[in-house]
Amino acid sequence: MGRSFHIIVATDLARGIGHNGQMPWQLPEDLRHFREITATAEVPKQNVVIMGRKTWESLPASFRPLPSRMNVVLTSDLTYPLPEGVMRMSSLEAALDWAETQSNVDQVFVMGGGQLYAEAIQHPGFDRLYLTLIAQLFDCDTFFPAYEGLTREVESGRILTSVSGLQYRFVTRENRR
Numbered sequence: 001m002g003r004s005f006h007i008i009v010a011t012d013l014a015r016g017i018g019h020n021g022q023m024p025w026q027l028p029e030d031l032r033h034f035r036e037i038t039a040t041a042e043v044p045k046q047n048v049v050i051m052g053r054k055t056w057e058s059l060p061a062s063f064r065p066l067p068s069r070m071n072v073v074l075t076s077d078l079t080y081p082l083p084e085g086v087m088r089m090s091s092l093e094a095a096l097d098w099a100e101t102q103s104n105v106d107q108v109f110v111m112g113g114g115q116l117y118a119e120a121i122q123h124p125g126f127d128r129l130y131l132t133l134i135a136q137l138f139d140c141d142t143f144f145p146a147y148e149g150l151t152r153e154v155e156s157g158r159i160l161t162s163v164s165g166l167q168y169r170f171v172t173r174e175n176r177r
Protein backbone atom coordinates (compact mmCIF):
# COMPACT_ATOMS: atom_id res chain seq x y z
CA MET A 1 0.00 0.00 0.00
CA GLY A 2 2.94 2.38 0.42
CA ARG A 3 3.58 4.15 3.66
CA SER A 4 1.47 6.43 5.80
CA PHE A 5 1.77 10.19 5.59
CA HIS A 6 0.58 13.45 7.11
CA ILE A 7 -1.08 16.44 5.47
CA ILE A 8 -0.11 20.01 6.27
CA VAL A 9 -2.17 23.04 5.20
CA ALA A 10 -3.20 26.57 6.12
CA THR A 11 -6.81 27.54 5.40
CA ASP A 12 -9.10 30.50 5.91
CA LEU A 13 -12.58 30.24 7.42
CA ALA A 14 -14.04 28.86 4.15
CA ARG A 15 -11.21 26.33 3.66
CA GLY A 16 -9.64 28.64 1.06
CA ILE A 17 -5.95 27.93 0.44
CA GLY A 18 -4.87 29.75 -2.72
CA HIS A 19 -5.49 32.55 -5.19
CA ASN A 20 -3.90 32.96 -8.64
CA GLY A 21 -1.35 30.27 -7.86
CA GLN A 22 -0.21 31.89 -4.62
CA MET A 23 -1.08 31.88 -0.93
CA PRO A 24 -3.73 34.55 -0.31
CA TRP A 25 -2.14 35.84 2.93
CA GLN A 26 1.17 36.76 4.52
CA LEU A 27 1.63 34.77 7.70
CA PRO A 28 5.32 34.45 8.59
CA GLU A 29 4.51 32.51 11.77
CA ASP A 30 2.85 29.83 9.64
CA LEU A 31 5.86 29.54 7.34
CA ARG A 32 8.02 28.99 10.42
CA HIS A 33 5.59 26.42 11.78
CA PHE A 34 5.56 24.67 8.40
CA ARG A 35 9.35 24.48 8.40
CA GLU A 36 9.47 23.16 11.98
CA ILE A 37 6.89 20.45 11.39
CA THR A 38 8.16 19.30 7.99
CA ALA A 39 11.93 19.66 8.46
CA THR A 40 12.25 18.15 11.95
CA ALA A 41 13.28 14.53 11.53
CA GLU A 42 14.99 11.84 13.55
CA VAL A 43 18.74 12.22 12.81
CA PRO A 44 20.21 11.07 10.42
CA LYS A 45 16.95 10.68 8.51
CA GLN A 46 15.04 13.31 6.55
CA ASN A 47 11.35 13.87 5.90
CA VAL A 48 9.74 13.80 2.48
CA VAL A 49 7.50 16.62 1.23
CA ILE A 50 5.17 15.71 -1.66
CA MET A 51 3.61 18.53 -3.67
CA GLY A 52 1.66 19.06 -6.89
CA ARG A 53 3.40 20.67 -9.84
CA LYS A 54 1.51 23.96 -9.38
CA THR A 55 2.53 24.23 -5.75
CA TRP A 56 6.15 23.62 -6.76
CA GLU A 57 5.80 26.48 -9.25
CA SER A 58 4.28 28.70 -6.56
CA LEU A 59 7.45 28.50 -4.45
CA PRO A 60 9.88 31.39 -5.02
CA ALA A 61 12.90 30.09 -6.95
CA SER A 62 15.19 30.93 -4.03
CA PHE A 63 13.07 28.78 -1.66
CA ARG A 64 13.05 25.61 -3.73
CA PRO A 65 13.81 22.85 -3.28
CA LEU A 66 12.77 23.17 0.37
CA PRO A 67 15.98 22.61 2.33
CA SER A 68 16.58 19.69 4.72
CA ARG A 69 13.68 17.76 3.17
CA MET A 70 13.43 15.37 0.23
CA ASN A 71 11.25 17.18 -2.32
CA VAL A 72 8.89 15.16 -4.50
CA VAL A 73 6.87 16.87 -7.26
CA LEU A 74 3.85 15.13 -8.79
CA THR A 75 3.20 15.73 -12.48
CA SER A 76 1.90 13.77 -15.45
CA ASP A 77 4.56 15.43 -17.62
CA LEU A 78 7.40 12.93 -17.78
CA THR A 79 9.74 15.59 -19.16
CA TYR A 80 8.93 18.30 -16.61
CA PRO A 81 12.31 19.84 -15.71
CA LEU A 82 13.33 19.78 -12.05
CA PRO A 83 16.64 20.57 -10.37
CA GLU A 84 18.93 17.75 -9.43
CA GLY A 85 17.91 15.97 -6.26
CA VAL A 86 14.20 16.75 -6.66
CA MET A 87 12.12 13.66 -7.46
CA ARG A 88 9.48 13.73 -10.17
CA MET A 89 6.65 11.20 -9.72
CA SER A 90 3.55 10.53 -11.75
CA SER A 91 1.21 9.54 -8.90
CA LEU A 92 0.78 9.82 -5.13
CA GLU A 93 0.92 6.04 -4.96
CA ALA A 94 4.28 5.97 -6.74
CA ALA A 95 5.65 8.61 -4.37
CA LEU A 96 4.48 6.67 -1.28
CA ASP A 97 5.84 3.39 -2.65
CA TRP A 98 9.17 5.06 -3.30
CA ALA A 99 9.26 6.57 0.21
CA GLU A 100 8.60 3.15 1.70
CA THR A 101 11.74 1.75 0.08
CA GLN A 102 14.00 4.53 1.44
CA SER A 103 15.67 3.63 4.73
CA ASN A 104 16.70 7.26 5.30
CA VAL A 105 13.11 8.60 5.29
CA ASP A 106 11.49 9.59 8.58
CA GLN A 107 8.04 11.15 8.01
CA VAL A 108 6.17 11.91 4.80
CA PHE A 109 4.10 15.09 4.33
CA VAL A 110 1.66 16.05 1.59
CA MET A 111 1.94 19.85 1.29
CA GLY A 112 -0.62 20.70 -1.39
CA GLY A 113 -2.15 22.11 -3.36
CA GLY A 114 -5.88 21.70 -3.73
CA GLN A 115 -5.86 18.91 -6.28
CA LEU A 116 -3.38 16.79 -4.35
CA TYR A 117 -5.06 17.44 -0.98
CA ALA A 118 -8.38 16.20 -2.39
CA GLU A 119 -6.78 12.89 -3.30
CA ALA A 120 -4.59 12.59 -0.21
CA ILE A 121 -7.35 13.07 2.39
CA GLN A 122 -9.25 10.07 0.93
CA HIS A 123 -6.15 7.88 0.85
CA PRO A 124 -5.99 4.98 3.37
CA GLY A 125 -2.40 5.95 4.26
CA PHE A 126 -3.46 9.43 5.48
CA ASP A 127 -2.67 9.70 9.18
CA ARG A 128 -2.51 13.22 10.71
CA LEU A 129 -3.67 16.64 9.53
CA TYR A 130 -1.65 19.68 10.61
CA LEU A 131 -3.96 22.59 10.11
CA THR A 132 -3.35 26.31 10.46
CA LEU A 133 -6.79 27.89 10.79
CA ILE A 134 -6.84 31.57 9.90
CA ALA A 135 -9.80 33.40 11.40
CA GLN A 136 -10.64 35.49 8.35
CA LEU A 137 -12.07 35.17 4.83
CA PHE A 138 -9.88 35.74 1.76
CA ASP A 139 -10.54 35.85 -1.96
CA CYS A 140 -9.61 32.26 -2.93
CA ASP A 141 -9.88 30.11 -6.06
CA THR A 142 -8.44 26.92 -4.52
CA PHE A 143 -9.84 25.08 -1.52
CA PHE A 144 -9.02 22.32 0.94
CA PRO A 145 -11.61 19.50 0.96
CA ALA A 146 -14.15 19.13 3.78
CA TYR A 147 -12.32 17.27 6.53
CA GLU A 148 -14.54 17.40 9.63
CA GLY A 149 -16.26 14.08 8.93
CA LEU A 150 -13.05 12.31 7.97
CA THR A 151 -10.92 13.44 10.90
CA ARG A 152 -11.13 14.12 14.63
CA GLU A 153 -9.43 16.93 16.46
CA VAL A 154 -6.63 15.81 18.78
CA GLU A 155 -5.08 19.18 19.57
CA SER A 156 -6.79 22.55 19.31
CA GLY A 157 -4.21 25.26 19.69
CA ARG A 158 -4.99 28.55 21.37
CA ILE A 159 -5.75 31.62 19.29
CA LEU A 160 -2.61 33.52 18.33
CA THR A 161 -2.16 36.94 16.74
CA SER A 162 0.33 37.38 13.91
CA VAL A 163 2.67 40.35 13.52
CA SER A 164 0.45 41.03 10.49
CA GLY A 165 -2.59 41.30 12.78
CA LEU A 166 -4.21 38.06 11.53
CA GLN A 167 -5.62 35.70 14.14
CA TYR A 168 -4.94 32.01 13.68
CA ARG A 169 -4.44 28.76 15.55
CA PHE A 170 -2.54 25.52 14.95
CA VAL A 171 -4.82 22.48 15.09
CA THR A 172 -3.93 18.80 14.83
CA ARG A 173 -6.49 16.27 13.64
CA GLU A 174 -6.20 12.59 12.83
CA ASN A 175 -7.85 10.22 10.40
CA ARG A 176 -11.00 8.73 11.97
CA ARG A 177 -10.67 5.38 10.20
Ligand SMILES: NC(=O)c1ccc[n+]([C@@H]2O[C@H](COP(=O)([O-])OP(=O)(O)OC[C@H]3O[C@@H](n4cnc5c(N)ncnc54)[C@H](OP(=O)(O)O)[C@@H]3O)[C@@H](O)[C@H]2O)c1
Pocket (backbone or CB within 6 Å): 008, 009, 010, 011, 016, 017, 018, 019, 020, 021, 022, 023, 051, 052, 053, 054, 055, 056, 058, 074, 075, 076, 077, 089, 090, 091, 092, 111, 112, 113, 114, 115, 116, 117, 119, 142
Ligand atom coordinates in the same frame (compact mmCIF):
# COMPACT_ATOMS: atom_id res chain seq x y z
N1 LIG B 1 -2.60 27.30 2.03
C1 LIG B 1 -1.78 26.29 1.90
O1 LIG B 1 -1.40 25.66 2.90
C2 LIG B 1 -1.32 25.86 0.52
C3 LIG B 1 -0.43 24.79 0.39
C4 LIG B 1 -0.04 24.43 -0.90
C5 LIG B 1 -0.53 25.12 -2.00
N2 LIG B 1 -1.38 26.15 -1.81
C6 LIG B 1 -1.94 26.88 -2.97
O2 LIG B 1 -2.67 25.95 -3.76
C7 LIG B 1 -2.66 26.40 -5.13
C8 LIG B 1 -2.17 25.27 -6.02
O3 LIG B 1 -3.08 24.18 -5.91
P1 LIG B 1 -3.71 23.46 -7.23
O4 LIG B 1 -4.82 22.59 -6.77
O5 LIG B 1 -4.00 24.51 -8.25
O6 LIG B 1 -2.49 22.61 -7.79
P2 LIG B 1 -1.52 21.48 -7.16
O7 LIG B 1 -2.31 20.42 -6.48
O8 LIG B 1 -0.40 22.12 -6.44
O9 LIG B 1 -0.88 20.93 -8.52
C9 LIG B 1 -1.72 20.33 -9.48
C10 LIG B 1 -0.84 19.64 -10.48
O10 LIG B 1 -0.02 18.69 -9.82
C11 LIG B 1 0.02 17.49 -10.55
N3 LIG B 1 -0.66 16.45 -9.75
C12 LIG B 1 -1.48 16.63 -8.69
N4 LIG B 1 -1.88 15.42 -8.22
C13 LIG B 1 -1.27 14.51 -8.98
C14 LIG B 1 -1.27 13.09 -8.99
N5 LIG B 1 -1.96 12.37 -8.10
N6 LIG B 1 -0.54 12.45 -9.94
C15 LIG B 1 0.19 13.15 -10.85
N7 LIG B 1 0.21 14.48 -10.90
C16 LIG B 1 -0.50 15.14 -9.97
C17 LIG B 1 -0.61 17.78 -11.89
O11 LIG B 1 0.44 18.32 -12.66
P3 LIG B 1 0.50 18.27 -14.27
O12 LIG B 1 -0.58 19.20 -14.74
O13 LIG B 1 1.88 18.76 -14.58
O14 LIG B 1 0.26 16.84 -14.67
C18 LIG B 1 -1.62 18.86 -11.53
O15 LIG B 1 -1.99 19.70 -12.62
C19 LIG B 1 -1.73 27.62 -5.16
O16 LIG B 1 -2.52 28.80 -5.07
C20 LIG B 1 -0.91 27.46 -3.90
O17 LIG B 1 -0.41 28.72 -3.41
C21 LIG B 1 -1.78 26.55 -0.59
